Amino acid sequence: MGRYVIRRLLQMVPVFIGTTLLIFVMVWGLGDPVAAMFGDRTPDPATAAQIRLEFHLNDPLIQQYWIYMSHVFEGDFGKAWNQQPVTELLKTAYPVTLRLTIVAFVIEAVIGVALGVFAGLRRGRFFDTGVLAMTLIVVSIPTFVTGYVLQYFFGVKWSIVHPSVGEGAPFKDLLMPGLVLAGVSLAYVARLTRTSVAENTRADYLRTAVAKGLPRRRVIVNHMLRNSLIPVVTFLGTDIGNLMAGALVTERIFNIHGVGYQIYQGIVHTSPATVVGFVTILVIIFLLANLLVDLLYAVLDPRIRYA
Amino acid sequence: MTVIDDISDVPAPDAPLAPLLEVRDLHVEFHTRDGVAKAVNGVNYSVNAGETLAVLGESGSGKSVSAQAVMGILDMPPARIPKGEILFQGRDMLKMSGEERRKIRGRKIAMIFQDALSSLNPVLSVGYQLGEMYRVHQGLSRKDAKAKAIELMDRVRIPAAKERVGDYPHQFSGGMRQRIMIAMALALEPELIIADEPTTALDVTVQAQVMDLLAELQREYNMGLILITHDLGVVADVADKIAVMYAGRIVEDAPVHDIYAKPAHPYTKGLLQSIPRLDQKGQELYAIKGLPPNLTRIPSGCAFNPRCPMAQDVCRTDVPALHPVGTARGSACHFWKETLGE
Ligand SMILES: Nc1ncnc2c1ncn2[C@@H]1O[C@H](COP(=O)(O)OP(=O)(O)O)[C@@H](O)[C@H]1O
Ligand code: SF4
Ligand SMILES: [Mg+2]
Numbered sequence: 001m002g003r004y005v006i007r008r009l010l011q012m013v014p015v016f017i018g019t020t021l022l023i024f025v026m027v028w029g030l031g032d033p034v035a036a037m038f039g040d041r042t043p044d045p046a047t048a049a050q051i052r053l054e055f056h057l058n059d060p061l062i063q064q065y066w067i068y069m070s071h072v073f074e075g076d077f078g079k080a081w082n083q084q085p086v087t088e089l090l091k092t093a094y095p096v097t098l099r100l101t102i103v104a105f106v107i108e109a110v111i112g113v114a115l116g117v118f119a120g121l122r123r124g125r126f127f128d129t130g131v132l133a134m135t136l137i138v139v140s141i142p143t144f145v146t147g148y149v150l151q152y153f154f155g156v157k158w159s160i161v162h163p164s165v166g167e168g169a170p171f172k173d174l175l176m177p178g179l180v181l182a183g184v185s186l187a188y189v190a191r192l193t194r195t196s197v198a199e200n201t202r203a204d205y206l207r208t209a210v211a212k213g214l215p216r217r218r219v220i221v222n223h224m225l226r227n228s229l230i231p232v233v234t235f236l237g238t239d240i241g242n243l244m245a246g247a248l249v250t251e252r253i254f255n256i257h258g259v260g261y262q263i264y265q266g267i268v269h270t271s272p273a274t275v276v277g278f279v280t281i282l283v284i285i286f287l288l289a290n291l292l293v294d295l296l297y298a299v300l301d302p303r304i305r306y307a
Numbered sequence: 308m309t310v311i312d313d314i315s316d317v318p319a320p321d322a323p324l325a326p327l328l329e330v331r332d333l334h335v336e337f338h339t340r341d342g343v344a345k346a347v348n349g350v351n352y353s354v355n356a357g358e359t360l361a362v363l364g365e366s367g368s369g370k371s372v373s374a375q376a377v378m379g380i381l382d383m384p385p386a387r388i389p390k391g392e393i394l395f396q397g398r399d400m401l402k403m404s405g406e407e408r409r410k411i412r413g414r415k416i417a418m419i420f421q422d423a424l425s426s427l428n429p430v431l432s433v434g435y436q437l438g439e440m441y442r443v444h445q446g447l448s449r450k451d452a453k454a455k456a457i458e459l460m461d462r463v464r465i466p467a468a469k470e471r472v473g474d475y476p477h478q479f480s481g482g483m484r485q486r487i488m489i490a491m492a493l494a495l496e497p498e499l500i501i502a503d504e505p506t507t508a509l510d511v512t513v514q515a516q517v518m519d520l521l522a523e524l525q526r527e528y529n530m531g532l533i534l535i536t537h538d539l540g541v542v543a544d545v546a547d548k549i550a551v552m553y554a555g556r557i558v559e560d561a562p563v564h565d566i567y568a569k570p571a572h573p574y575t576k577g578l579l580q581s582i583p584r585l586d587q588k589g590q591e592l593y594a595i596k597g598l599p600p601n602l603t604r605i606p607s608g609c610a611f612n613p614r615c616p617m618a619q620d621v622c623r624t625d626v627p628a629l630h631p632v633g634t635a636r637g638s639a640c641h642f643w644k645e646t647l648g649e
Binding site: 203204205207208209210211212213214215218222223226227230300301302303 | 378380409410411412413414417418420422425426427428429430431432439440443444475477491
């Protein structure tokens with residue numbers, strides 16, 4: 001297990017370098033950052049030259065990347081368009097988006113798995129058919145449509161929840177956006193769980209568990225669920241990235257000032273440091289989430305652990 | 308060792324002579340889209356303590372289904388038991404509550420399945436799966452259960468049991484896995500073990516070892532054993548009596564040497580002739596012509612008649628009863644005398 005973890009950690013290094021280098025080149029290497037900084041005005045050549053020197057713009061891109069990364073690892077992400085340190089933006093925006101993602105993830109995992117398990121155990125009955133129909137509907141409607149519709153009815157018309165998320169993104173305001181963000185994934189989780197449970201109820205090892213005289217509860221919880229949840233855990237893990245990307249859209253609907261908002265500001269004001277900084281952190285979060293899934297997968301399935 | 312709510316071990320005073328297990332006129336059918344598949348159509352057999360009954364027959368003849376009915380692990384639906392009795396120590400298990408039956412499973416009757424790899428839980432260690440028997444049925448602690456699991460693994464001669472108790476099924480060889488299945492069945496020293504093709508999935512070289520182990524443990528614990536197989540070769544050494552199944556019925560039942568010496572049913576005869584024999588090396592192997600019937604449309608009369616070399620008109624109209632042949636055998640053939648006499 002220890003060697004497995006180390007191997008996985010080492011594998012993350014090239015992926016991290018590859019993705020951050022790509023975004024760095026795209027943001028700094030295409031177009032002239034100095035001209036962009038001054039917008040419509042033309043900077044006088046002396047100032048421009050000084051800025052070029054300060055930002056190492058005359059060096060090859062790969063060297064600029066190296067300098068940038070060494071600063072990042074010292075906690076210096078550079079300055080945004082309004083001279084605010086990017087670290088400050090990161091500190092205010094990321095907790096908001098992460099909280100939204102976590103709320104969505106918990107909704108997706110808990111409700112999705114619960115629906116899937118009960119539907120799988122009652123195949124072909126009313127509850128099962130209901131879950132299948134509902135999830136199909138949820139999957140076929142785009143997130144921004146559900147978002148605006150729910151916001152209108154629950155937030156504006158009936159005033160059950162705040163239509164937009166307040167300052168500091170309190171937890172209760174995030175429930176509705178979290179549900180919208182989780183929607184499609186939740187439907188997939190429910191269906192995947194249902195299929196997996198249904199398959200496992202027919203498995204030979206489950207017949208053995210019954211033949212051993214185990215109580216039904218134990219047969220289901222200790223024997224069936226653990227096996228059924230292996231593919232579900234994999235899906236949930238890879239879906240964390242998906243949720244974070246979706247969060248950027250949901251943030252716009254509910255006017256949440258999170259990562260999506262800041263990246264958007266960074267692009268509008270042509271602030272390379274903002275964009276690269278935010279994306280770098282995003283990459284790290286993706287990688288950690290993936291690592292977590294792989295480890296959980298190995299814990300659940302010994303066939304992976306000893307492969 | 309405390310045994311929680313054990314069901315009575317003492318036989319009722321009026322039933323000391325009852326067999327350990329007696330199956331009477333058992334019927335099992337499956338309701339499928341293509342109609343009702345009559346998998347078991349009036350099976351009768353019995354086993355005493357210390358006795359081995361081999362149930363023999365081609366694939367699809369209802370051997371596993373009848374065993375699963377005895378075990379109480381059929382999925383109902385689609386399965387249904389419209390008729391029959393399954394008497395265990397004189398009591399009809401089909402009339403018991405689900406909870407009562409569950410307490411018999413594992414403690415009194417245990418089952419060994421064909422494919423040990425798929426029959427063991429892939430994500431739980433073998434120690435856990437063995438120890439679970441003691442934890443659930445006897446309330447043992449995790450630690451004590453593990454010690455018992457190691458003991459069991461030693462019993463079935465798995466090398467380095469202490470080191471391997473935490474290993475997972477996929478880390479063992481096929482033969483070792485089947486030993487683990489045997490150990491699991493043996494855990495609570497049941498009175499009856501049903502082994503459904505326990506060696507079919509194994510390499511020929513380990514088949515004999517596993518079979519010997521099973522037979523040895525059965526003698527040691529004086530258990531009843533129902534050995535299901537489609538391989539007549541396996542049976543000869545270990546079985547006391549044989550029940551031959553065809554299309555969900557017992558067509559012949561007899562002590563093992565009688566059947567080998569003189570089959571009383573054309574189907575048994577065909578099976579015996581299709582065993583490869585050393586003295587007939589090079590000759591083409593005999594095979595019973597045709598295929599087993601579709602269970603949704605079993606032929607009228609004797610189900611075997613379309614494939615039987617001896618079939619007469621009466622075979623297509625009248626279902627043969629199980630005629631007594633001598634004292635301890637029976638043959639469901641109108642022409643059992645002729646079959647014997649040849
Ligand atoms: N779950 C099921 N649904 C429908 N038919 C079944 C089911 N299980 C078994 N059967 C039928 O019962 C017949 C007997 O099966 P089985 O007892 O497994 O045969 P075998 O003698 O090879 O063990 C099969 O041919 C099949 O048609
Ligand atoms: S009853 Fe007729 S068809 Fe059936 S086995 Fe005997 S001879 Fe053959
Ligand atoms: Mg079978």
